[in-house]
Amino acid sequence: MNSVLRRLAIAAACAIGAGTVAALAAGGGDLVVFDWSGYEDPLLHPAYTAEQGAEPTFAFFGDEEEAFQKMRAGFKADIAHPCSQSVVKWREAGMLQPLDTSRIAGWKDLNPGIMAMKDLATTADGKAWFMPFDWGNTALLYRTDNVTPDQAQSLRIFADPKFKGRVTIGDNVDDAYALASLVIGLKDWNKMTDAQFKDASAFLRDVHKNIRFYWTDDTDINQAFSGNEVDLAWGWNETFVTLKGQGVPIAMNRDTKEGLSTWVCGYVLMKDAPGDLDQAYDFLNAVNAPAVSDYLVKTFGYGHGNAAAMAAIDPKILAERGFDDLDKSLDKTLFQQPVAPELKQRMIAEFEKIKAGY
Template sequence: MAVSYTTRPFITAAFTALLALTTTLPARADDTLTVFDWSGYEDPAFHPAYVEKYGSSPDFSFFGDEEEAFQKLRSGFKADVGHPCSQSVVKWREAGLLEPLDTSRLTNWNDILPGFKSMKDLMTSADGTAWMIPFDWGNTVLTYRTDKVKPEEVASLKAFADPKFKDRVSIGDNVDDAYALASLAIGVKDWTTMTDAQFQEASAFLRDVHKNVRLYWTDNTDLSQAMASGEVDLAWAWNETAVTLQADNVPVDMKRDTTEGLSTWVCGYVRLKGGEGSEDKTYDYLNAITDPAVASYMVESWGYGHSNAKGMASVDPKILEEKGYADVDKFTHNTLFQAPMPTELRQKMIAEFEKIKSGY
């Protein structure tokens, strides 16, 4: 933070020198802001009001998936703001990793899409305490090379386990997306009610998928490069992958109308307990990322929806139609929503997915 001093003529030279020295000292920890995030979200276009006010973006540290982030935070890693998704909020809160949000300091709190406000345990707990402000939402969806794969070959999500796609498949190194795929493939739309028999069936499906996997991707850059080079023809991917590849004229498309459907998720920002940075900057950042002006950029350039209802309403209708957001009800039709699940079930998924990736 820049410091300004007014020097009067009668200040001694020694005192002037002391003032000059203090301006060169490192900033105190409580004058900084560290955001713990997915790679890519450091993009200044997601928080232009923050950059305008402070002259630069906050500091960022990155994680590959939410379980990695959870374990790192539990081991003592310090950051001020984190970016978990719907299925992890309860777990992070119950583990004592979060600080409540002061909604009176959140300029855009009342403009969050109504559907998010009604979701149990997403934004607030039963006692009304606010824990997360939603930011982005979208799909994990079958994505394929249109020059190598015919639409009829991927009419079902079971294509991921079809031997014809051996060594041509990629899914995320992400337990939530993996089990969203598996749940849909076996006909489960609400994973919060998954039985043990269904869990075993879903895990067996992922073992079949593993036989075809060329790459477990950890961020969009890895997957995009693999699809652009022709290394991967079929992927379980976020909207961003197809949007960025299409912008580079790579023949890729999303298959939203598979027999079993697709997965929908919402992610947002939380205050992390033990953060040593500026509380003022924390709220300035949360207000910047939920500013309605950010919505157009998010939808057009990343293919994701923005949480601010006013922002989404301001996006060019042609762009909303092109990206699939013109009708939110249609967008979420035939979908598995990645809602908060019982902690015990998620722990089972985490342990089993590690075995599956290891070939067991």
């Protein structure tokens, strides 16, 4: 299929069915990257454009379950950008092909803690499936002109009736149950009992009573904060960094008494990738390049998978972004590690009921 017909086919596939999968971003090269909105930024893969003379074609999803179902229904991409908790599910569904690590420059420089996460990047047979790219926190964000620091010391503030209609959390089952797990005192969601699942879901139902809307991307949440539509959000580093830079009165409390959540996302190679493998590896090399670390940390507020490149960043910048002493928060962090498939499906089904008001 020539590139024009292929792009038309992708656009048609993105438009079919419900959900928030968006059509194509600027670019239109032969490589198709299925990604979160915002990651089409050319400065996250400058070496790819220089090598290929064109941007990749980007298609977007709102959450990983939506992406999973869309690809199961026949949507084709070369590369996708899931997070750690979904990789095992995608791999076991036969959707991925292993990475040839000899073709990825800087593979040895990837964050060793992430690479050691059970069942994530490398399986017992030595095959590699996932290249970590970005990692960060989901934590309490609040407007400092409407919420005091004393009020923002507990994640239970999300269910406080005083903030009815002034709360937003992501339309994202993983972040939602990370929040609820922390509130009930659970740091490892794979150890969740039936009783704890009920308690976590009950908290999310209480939060739902205060919800103004469930945000799906950074644009939603950034506009709501800057427009003074919400006081509280369960959100990511990028919102804090962006809005702080714009002068919006916002704070991010990574030290609430219940803690925070840490997520890791990265790139995978799809099993039925229709494009050129050389282009796919050019893209993987481009996003793992050391020069990308500085931009990702400063502009998005996220950590880069390339640990060696992260270590070369100005320590002052790392401190401002919360990356200077990660050990101090380990005991208060829920890592969004791979979730047992049965529990994940249960979370998905229950979160849909909660959002519908049941």
